[in-house]
Amino acid sequence: MTTQQLTEQIKKKKSFLCIGLDVDLTKIPQHLLKEDDPIFAFNKAIIDATHHLCVAYKPNSAFYEAYGIRGWKALEKTINYINTNYPEIFTIADAKRGDIGNTSSMYAKAFFEDLGFDSVTVAPYMGKDSVEPFLAFENKHTILLALTSNQGAFDFQTKSLEGKELYKQVLQTSKTWKNANNLMYVVGATKAEYLTEIRQIIPDSFLLVPGVGAQGGSLLDVCKYGMNEQVGLLINSSRGIIYASNQEDFAQAAAIKAKELQRDMETILK
Numbered sequence: 001m002t003t004q005q006l007t008e009q010i011k012k013k014k015s016f017l018c019i020g021l022d023v024d025l026t027k028i029p030q031h032l033l034k035e036d037d038p039i040f041a042f043n044k045a046i047i048d049a050t051h052h053l054c055v056a057y058k059p060n061s062a063f064y065e066a067y068g069i070r071g072w073k074a075l076e077k078t079i080n081y082i083n084t085n086y087p088e089i090f091t092i093a094d095a096k097r098g099d100i101g102n103t104s105s106m107y108a109k110a111f112f113e114d115l116g117f118d119s120v121t122v123a124p125y126m127g128k129d130s131v132e133p134f135l136a137f138e139n140k141h142t143i144l145l146a147l148t149s150n151q152g153a154f155d156f157q158t159k160s161l162e163g164k165e166l167y168k169q170v171l172q173t174s175k176t177w178k179n180a181n182n183l184m185y186v187v188g189a190t191k192a193e194y195l196t197e198i199r200q201i202i203p204d205s206f207l208l209v210p211g212v213g214a215q216g217g218s219l220l221d222v223c224k225y226g227m228n229e230q231v232g233l234l235i236n237s238s239r240g241i242i243y244a245s246n247q248e249d250f251a252q253a254a255a256i257k258a259k260e261l262q263r264d265m266e267t268i269l270k
């Protein structure tokens with residue numbers, strides 16, 4: 001999917017919501033554990049109930065890898081289900097990969113070609129040759145960790161390197177890489193006060209913004225400082241939506257939470 005198609009979806013649905021599919025078998029409704037594939041059964045119900053309210057889904061691969069081959073199969077079924085039934089939805093593999101060049105190429109093939117995701121999150125710290133193999137894929141997007149939502153972001157990312165904060169170096173330097181137009185960036189909702197300066201460096205790029213809901217970030221602040229003319233934001237909420245209920249009504253409860261966020265987004269877009 002191109003960024004232009006993503007922007008069209010945002011305008012059509014009046015939503016820039018990304019729903020995080022972080023499935024934890026200890027948190028899903030217990031009746032689903034009787035299913036052959038409880039992870040997929042959970043995701044399918046959530047997706048069917050919320051697809052009209054969001055423009056993206058973001059399974060975090062850790063929640064699938066933790067269940068071994070069963071988990072990986074559930075991830076594959078989930079992405080296939082979205083691509084087949086809701087092809088207008090942008091998909092993000094939140095896998096935070098990145099390695100020496102030939103290894104990164106394999107990661108890129110795994111997520112873009114084999115699984116068929118539109119995008120994957122990548123850590124920037126091994127540098128240009130670890131990221132460019134992801135950028136080589138046409139109409140696929142590499143979402144580089146810039147300023148993350150967690151407290152540990154202050155350990156390195158905001159520290160000065162040659163007089164400039166490391167996250168700013170990441171933003172600036174990555175713009176010079178081959179196929180940099182395929183880049184998007186992760187900025188945590190808990191770091192909204194940094195967004196004005198971030199937008200000065202990357203005015204046009206899409207930002208994936210996790211950290212509203214369970215982590216306490218503010219949707220309003222993110223939009224105030226981070227929105228550009230094309231909107232340019234994908235706001236993620238995972239636990240706040242998918243675990244709204246652990247009873248039989250879990251999918252409807254998730255849709256209610258998603259609707260609340262979508263309604264706020266619609267108001268902001270007016």
Ligand SMILES: O=c1ccn([C@@H]2O[C@H](COP(=O)(O)O)[C@@H](O)[C@H]2O)c(=O)[nH]1
Pocket residue numbers: 020022060094147148149150186187188210211212213214215236237238239240
């Ligand atoms: O800086 C980051 C980067 C990624 N994440 C991921 O986003 C979701 C957030 O889940 P919530 O339940 O809405 O808090 C999760 O998959 C994280 O690994 C992030 O939170 N911050």
